[in-house]
Amino acid sequence: MDLEIRHLRVVSAIAEAGSLTRAAAALGLPQPGLSAQLRRIESLLGGVLFDRDRSGVTPTPLGELVLSRAYTILPGVDRLLADTERITRGDAPLAHVRVGSVGAPLLGHLLLAIRALLPGREVTSRGHYAPGPLLDDLCAGRLEATVLGDHPGQELTVRDGVLLHPFVxxxxxxxxxxxxxxxxxxxxxxxxxxxxxxxxxxxxxxxxxxxxxxxxxxxxxxxxxxxxxxxxxxxxxxxxxxxxxxxxxxxxxxxxxxxxxxxxxxxxYRHVLAWHRDGQLARHRAAILRHIRDGYLNACADSPTYARWRQRHPHAARPLS
CATH class of the missing domain: 3.40.190.10 (Periplasmic binding protein-like II)
Structure with a gap:
């Protein structure tokens, strides 16, 4: 068996998730199947890639080496696939709009906005507990838009071809x-x-x-x-x-x-919306943001504790235009 790109994706997913259970859920695989894949990859590479205990997994020195190479190789492969897909697709209307989200109150409003602006399109979504994999999928063309989040001092890194719009x-x-x-x-x-x-x-x-x-x-x-x-x-x-x-x-x-x-x-906590700079959703940016702003303000009003806090802090936590 030769080392393949999919093997690097598996190793990266395990490292990002911090456990085989989380990685299996993110990849849509049964955990025994993922464990078997990891053993085959480790056999191919000649050593153990992760130390495993009850708290999760930690890369070994060999694992760190493989991950450093994977993090260099995979973004280039993803950009190649995304660019070729955009060229072959041209300006054809999107038949299937794929969006992602971390745990946040904006996803439902984003889905409703897309359905209103692009009637007749199939709209699907998937979630992830961390923003990194969703941003990777956006860059690779596996998503058209995604809801992300970060914290002060931990702001998301801007990627080529991706618009990050801090919302609130x-x-x-x-x-x-x-x-x-x-x-x-x-x-x-x-x-x-x-x-x-x-x-x-x-x-x-x-x-x-x-x-x-x-x-x-x-x-x-x-x-x-x-x-x-x-x-x-x-x-x-x-x-x-x-x-x-x-x-x-x-x-x-x-x-x-x-x-x-x-x-x-x-x-x-900062809510962030992201989409392709040259994607078809970008042209609807203003309308999508208006839709989500109205939905977010309704969510604020539906939370009595947050509504009282906003009354005491009228100039804070306002959606950005």
């Missing part, structure tokens, strides 16, 4: 069990929150946890994290009263959890 910077809020004593407060001190057990995402390529721990109240004193989870699993852990966490300001409270602002607004 909003505060990060506390996520608490509904019966937690801190839920009775109008706002929560991050230092006080750090004394609790936390549920938090696995440290991965989007560096969310790195950003959280950079806040002055946590810098050098990160809280205890007995529960690594995200999405629905994280919410259920908080709802059970086992931990606290952080969330986007537009998070909709569900029974059993409470959302509260952080005192002093020490942490922020």
């Amino acid at each position: 910077m909003e505060p990060v809020f506390a996520l608490l069990p509904a019966d937690h004593p801190l839920a009775a407060l109008e706002e929560v001190s991050l230092a006080r929150l750090a004394e609790e057990d936390w549920a938090a995402p696995h440290p991965d390529s989007d560096r969310t946890r790195d950003y959280w721990w950079s806040a002055p109240a946590l810098d050098g004193h990160p809280p205890r994290i007995p529960y690594e989870a995200e999405g629905r699993q994280l919410i259920e852990i908080v709802r059970a009263g086992l931990a606290v966490s952080l969330c986007q300001a537009t998070f909709t409270e569900v029974p059993g959890v409470a959302v509260r602002p952080l005192a002093g607004n020490p942490l922020w």
Whole structure:
């Protein structure tokens, strides 16, 4: 067996995901199948690429070498495929519009905007927990647009041929069990929150946890994290009263959890929209942004905690034009 581009994609996906389970989900493969692929690749290359333990995977020195080469090779291959696809497609109308999104409140509004502006097109979406793979897919022509997110000091890197449109910077809020004593407060001190057990995402390529721990109240004193989870699993852990966490300001409270602002607004999250500079969605940019702006403001109004925060901070967290 010869080394192929798909093998480099598998190795890169595992490194970006930080675990075989996450990588298998991102690639749409069963985990045993991905494990078998990795063993064949390691056999081909003559050594182990990842050290594996209960917390995930870490590249070995050989793995670091292979990844460094993969990160050099794959972007060039992706650009070649995207350029040839655009040339062969020409100006033919898109029959299938593919969009992606991190966990954010903008995806539904983006889908509705595209359906309204391009009636009759098939519109599909897929999600990913980190923005990097979605941006890679956008650059490679596997997506037409995507919803991304980043934090101050961790801004997304601009890629050739891609338009990044920062949409709004909003505060990060506390996520608490509904019966937690801190839920009775109008706002929560991050230092006080750090004394609790936390549920938090696995440290991965989007560096969310790195950003959280950079806040002055946590810098050098990160809280205890007995529960690594995200999405629905994280919410259920908080709802059970086992931990606290952080969330986007537009998070909709569900029974059993409470959302509260952080005192002093020490942490922020930026929503970013991205599409091809020369793609067919770019010509609808202004209309798409208007559609999403209206939807975002409705989401703000539907979140009572965030709506009260916005009344107290009228000049903050305004969608950018």
